[in-house]
Amino acid sequence: MRPSTTSHIEIRKYNHPTGGWGSLKSLIRKARAQGLLTSGIWSTLLKQNKADGYMCVSCSWAKPAEPRPFEFCENGAKATIWDQTKRRCGPEFFAAHSVNELLDWPDHDLEKQGRLLEPMRYNEVTDKYEPVAWEAAFRDIGEELSKLDPKSVVFYTSGRASLEASFMYQLFARIYGSSNLPDSSNMCHESTSVGLPESIGSPVGTVQLEDFSRCDLMFFFGHNTGVTAPRLLHPIEEARQRGIPVITFNPLPERGLKRFKNPQNPIEMLSPGAGTKMSSDFFQIRGGGDIAAMTGIAKAVLALDDAARRTGAPRVLDTAFIEEHTHGFDAFEAYLRRTPWEKIDLRSGIARADLEHVADVYSKASAVIGNYGMGLTQHRHGTENVHMLCNLLLMRGNIGKPGAGVSPLRGHSNVQGQRTVGISEKPELVPLDKFAEFYRFEPPREKGRDTVETCEGVIDGSVRAFIGLGGNFVRAVPETGLVEDAWRHLRLHVQIATKLNRSHLIPGAVTYLLPCLSRIEKDLQATGEQHVSVEDSTACIHGSFGYRTPAGPNLLSEPRIVAELAKATVAGKSSIPWDEWVADYARVRDEIERCYPDHFKDFNKRFLAPGGFHRDIKASKRVWQTPNKKANFKPPTMLETDPDIDVSQSDVLTLITVRSNDQFNTTVYGYRDRLRGIDGTRMVLLMNEQDIERLGLHDGQEIDLESAAGDNVERRVHGLRVTPYSIPRGDCAGYYPELNPLIPLWHRAEKAHVPAAKSVPVRVVTSAPSR
Structure with missing residues (x-):
């Protein structure tokens, strides 16, 4: 019998602000449930997102150089509490429960069992995980990999792995002969990574944290800030207190962009008010109506510019910027003029008058940030959504100047950074020639599998092995039923993890569960205590120091596990001194700098400074690394973001x-x-x-x-x-x-x-x- 998870269901309207006493009460409940109420977890949280502490294992929002006393949000604190639970999931637990039994447990109950303690191998005969020595696990995995075609093996990463572990992991995969390096960004912001380079020549956003104090307008499209990046609520609150408009488009009235009561402000907490109104205008857009809404705003801006030209008033369009820095405006203008308002209103679900109001506010602002989340990217035309937001910003020169820019709000804590240091299935994004020269091996040059292509390969049998550096892949992907059924036909399935999840319960012929240290825990190697680095969603690199005692004595760090797998699989096939890199992670950072000198100059000297250091994002300086060396207006092909949906059927x-x-x-x-x-x-x-x-x-x-x-x-x-x-x-x-x-x-x-x-x-x- 699986454990009971809930005793009652209650659904009622919630009218309170985000934050406030509700947030504090929630954290107390979570700490009590994990046995941490009096364990020192509160002093640990004081180290979160601080220069001498650890970077949050939850979201990737920016870490300020001058942090608040409590530089964590409700969800970030929950992540730390969940990570540092007193509960343990050791060999006794697996001896008591078969995998088939655990498959019936809810996701929450699986992870609730606590931290994994020992390497485990699945026994098909007993249908249970059984403990195995680290050395035997590495040896067996290496032998299994040696029997497989490298093109049939997938090396997946979630967003929590450090820059050091990610760099080593992708080198291991390439030395082995695989380009199959999907990661969790394939499931969320890959539309950004494809769309932004086409528009502005950068795969990441141009906004830095200080821009939020300089802007005079913010847009939000498709982002639930109160849940996925709550620390961003502070810059929004400060902007609203300065009288800055915040205009939000989202199908659901998410509380974080409605009202916020700052838990770090005693006066605000003790006042009877409802907190700060976070959006000056909040529009409940139809699902998938973002291209239509942005088209309407842009069309209205164009009309305002037409009126200015007729009367001799200053232009609304930034014509000097458009002429010097962009390409394709004529085609974009033609698209706007021929698109009728009737179609815009119908598809967006927002009245023309409202979109014209937004255009009027936009036309009077001089420094505008366009924030967005998966409400733009997770669509059939998600890339066109990204193009369209860039089009809107480019009309008034709002990319590449202080207080302005495009701001994709990434999810997991280092998901952007992993791509920066080589976790990519696309060979053109990786310095393969440098790898070949520096480490004396010939990397594969063909495109590898992304996440969806990995799923297709699992289903059709062309993927034979899967190694997961974190994450819950089987649960996170679409078409879950077909993927789970086919997963059992894998020859090899290896998971590097801190806690049990459903993906671990879908075994292949040979299946290993390898427990690792958390980023929050002290990492002691041959040269002493180590620290790691991560990149936030504003392309800023930060150091992270392990602070807590490891959950168990037999846990290994992610870099150590990667190195041991590499030694067992590709020994002698490169010049990489794996043991030396593990002994001193500074050696790994030196190599990252050598391979990526433009972004990581003086890496070891700079990354421990408060606030870290920013990568060299050329688009933020109006240097466009596109084929034509211009920022590109790219009109969408249609107003529909998801043409698969036939809404003419009344029951769909x-x-x-x-x-x-x-x-x-x-x-x-x-x-x-x-x-x-x-x-x-x-x-x-x-x-x-x-x-x-x-x-x-x-x-x-x-x-x-x-x-x-x-x-x-x-x-x-x-x-x-x-x-x-x-x-x-x-x-x-x-x-x-x-x-x-x-x-x-x-x-x-x-x-x-x-x-x-x-x-x-x-x-x-x-x-x-x-x-």
């Missing part, structure tokens, strides 16, 4: 997958989504009340949800509770990753292959077949 809804404020990515901390008023369950479907009535449903009714993709593949999720919510008609929302089985692998961004999880065609089913 557009599903938007969301996270709760009690989770981070696939990690579920609990069942209390406080900011949406949902307590005790995650199996809900948030629906517009008119759709509930139209479809003959009622509040609290249990339904199933099935795919309406039209490809004759049955995809269904059972037991969802109909829940009225403020969401546009025709849209519905439910939690990730529970609803991932409804997303076809082919329903993905056309260029970037990001799963289109923010616009999934579905139908409600009220009479389910037997389960």
Whole structure:
């Protein structure tokens, strides 16, 4: 029997601000549940995101040079508490539970068992994980890899691995002969990594933390800041207190961009008010309506410029910038002029007058930041969404000057940095010639598999082995049912992890679970205590010091595990001194600097400074590293971001997958989504009340949800509770990753292959077949 997870379900409207006493109470509950209420966890949190402390293992938001006394948010603190739990998941636990039994446990209950302590190997006969010596594990994995075609082996990374571990890991994969280096950014911001280079010549944003104090307008598109990057609420609050407009577009009225009560402000906490109003304008856009909304704003800006020209007033367009720095404006202008307002209004769900109001506010601002999240990237035309935001900013010269720029809000703590140091399936993004010269091996030159292509390879049998450096891959990907069924046919499955998750319970023929240190823990190697580095979402590199005692004496660091796997698999095939690198991580940083001199000059001297150091992002200086050396206006091909969805069928809804404020990515901390008023369950479907009535449903009714993709593949999720919510008609929302089985692998961004999880065609089913 699996443990019980909830005792009651309560759903009510939540009208309180983000932060406030609700946030503090939530942290106290979490600390008590993990046995940390009096364990010193609070002093540990004081080291979070500080120059002499550790970088948060949760989101990748910027770390200031002059931090606040409490430089952590509710979700960042939950991540630390969850990571540093007193609970332990050792050999006794695995001896007591078969893998088949554990498959029936919810995700929360699996991770709740605590920190992994010993390397384990799956025994098919007993259907249990059993302890194994580190040396035997490394030897066996190396022998298995030596028997496989390297092109059939995937080396995956989640966003938590340090720059040092990531650099070593990708070298190991390439020496072995594999270019298959997908990572978690393939599932979220790859549309950014493809779209931004085409528009401005940079795969990352141009905004730095100090720009938030210099801007005079912010846009937010498709980002739930209060859940995924709560520390960003502080710069937004400061901007609002300066009277700066913040204009938000999101299908759901997320609390973080509605109201915020700062837990670090005693006066604000003790006042009876509702906190700071975070958005001057909040528009509930139809799911997938972002291209249409941005087209409307741009079209209205163009009309304002036309009026200025007629009257001899100053131009609204930054014509000098457009002429000197851009290409393609004429084609973009023609697109705006021929696109009718009727189509813009219908697709965006926002009235023309409202979009004209936004254009008027925009036309009067001189330094504008365009923030966005997966609400733009996780669509079939996600790359065009990114292009369109750049188009809007370029119209008024809002890229490459103080207080302005494009700001993709990345997710996991070092997901951007991993790509910087070589975690990429695309050979053109990696200095392969330098690797060959410096380390005396010939790296593979062909393109490797991204995340979706990995799933396709698992299903068709061309992927034979998977090594995961962190993450919960099987749970995070779309088409979960087909992927899980095919996963069991892998020859080799290796997971490097801190806690148990569902991916560990889908064994291949040979399966290993290798427990590692957390970034928060002290890492002692031959030359002494080591520290690592990470990159935040503003392209700033920071040092991170382990602070806590390791969860167990037999844990190894990620760099050590990577090095031992490499020694067991590719010994003698390169000049890399793996043991020397593990003994002193500064040696690894020296090598990163040697391979990437433009971004990591004086790496070891600079990364420990308060605030770290910024990479050399040329677009922030108006140097455009595009083929034509210009920033490019790129008109979209259509207003639809997801042409797969046939909304002409009255029973088809557009599903938007969301996270709760009690989770981070696939990690579920609990069942209390406080900011949406949902307590005790995650199996809900948030629906517009008119759709509930139209479809003959009622509040609290249990339904199933099935795919309406039209490809004759049955995809269904059972037991969802109909829940009225403020969401546009025709849209519905439910939690990730529970609803991932409804997303076809082919329903993905056309260029970037990001799963289109923010616009999934579905139908409600009220009479389910037997389960």
